[in-house]
Amino acid sequence: KAGVTQTPRYLIKTRGQQVTLSCSPISGHRSVSWYQQTPGQGLQFLFEYFSETQRNKGNFPGRFSGRQFSNSRSEMNVSTLELGDSALYLCASSLDLSGTLKSYEQYFGPGTRLTVT
Amino acid sequence: GNSVTQMEGPVTLSEEAFLTINCTYTATGYPSLFWYVQYPGEGLQLLLKATKADDKGSNKGFEATYRKETTSFHLEKGSVQVSDSAVYFCALSESAGGTSYGKLTFGQGTILTVHP
Numbered sequence: 001k002a003g004v005t006q007t008p009r010y011l012i013k014t015r016g017q018q019v020t021l022s023c024s025p026i027s028g029h030r031s032v033s034w035y036q037q038t039p040g041q042g043l044q045f046l047f048e049y050f051s052e053t054q055r056n057k058g059n060f061p062g063r064f065s066g067r068q069f070s071n072s073r074s075e076m077n078v079s080t081l082e083l084g085d086s087a088l089y090l091c092a093s094s095l096d097l098s099g100t101l102k103s104y105e106q107y108f109g110p111g112t113r114l115t116v117t
Numbered sequence: 118g119n120s121v122t123q124m125e126g127p128v129t130l131s132e133e134a135f136l137t138i139n140c141t142y143t144a145t146g147y148p149s150l151f152w153y154v155q156y157p158g159e160g161l162q163l164l165l166k167a168t169k170a171d172d173k174g175s176n177k178g179f180e181a182t183y184r185k186e187t188t189s190f191h192l193e194k195g196s197v198q199v200s201d202s203a204v205y206f207c208a209l210s211e212s213a214g215g216t217s218y219g220k221l222t223f224g225q226g227t228i229l230t231v232h233p
Contacts, residue, residue: 004160033219042226043206048219056220090160094219104149104210106221108160 004109012115018079021112025072025093032074037088086116119144123224138192138227140207148209150190155204197231
């Protein structure tokens with residue numbers, strides 16, 4: 001079974017621009033979560049989507065947004081990029097079946113490395 | 118809110134040495150606990166997990182026991198190998214009826230380097 005895929009793997013943008021990152025979960029997985037990883041702040045939760053609805057949200061400004069499609073694929077968007085948005089953005093998916101604890105395990109993609117100049 | 122604290126790193130060991138990476142947590146509910154590993158240039162891989170008190174998670178020679186009384190989940194391995202060199206993250210997620218399974222709270226990570 002194919003793992004979580006993220007595109008693109010690397011991205012360079014300029015301050016003020018916007019960017020869209022894509023995540024394809026493992027086939028059959030229904031929940032997708034996004035995390036930001038930086039040397040200073042570590043791994044921080046951005047948001048989680050389940051059945052096309054945002055179910056959880058972290059403490060990030062409104063410039064960070066996301067969505068999930070009917071096939072569970074997800075995108076996240078960052079508008080008006082700042083230098084501090086340079087980070088590795090990780091996507092994780094889980095099966096998420098009520099009553100099955102194992103199904104909540106999250107599987108991570110390789111990440112998208114975003115550099116803002 | 119929830120938080121996870123890992124021991125300061127980096128940790129440098131010789132091959133076949135004993136490894137301990139300390140992890141303590143603060144949670145409002147009854148969380149599930151995880152250890153993830155990240156190799157250079159890759160995403161995170163789930164190493165092991167425990168979902169209730171006194172559970173022991175184990176995988177690839179690594180072990181960690183969910184200690185509710187000390188709110189800890191320390192990672193141990195009896196004999197490390199060069200291939201274990203990576204960054205290790207302790208994490209928790211809320212459970213027991215909540216809707217927060219998809220939100221992991223991570224520790225700051227511990228860099229492990231194993232020399233031959």
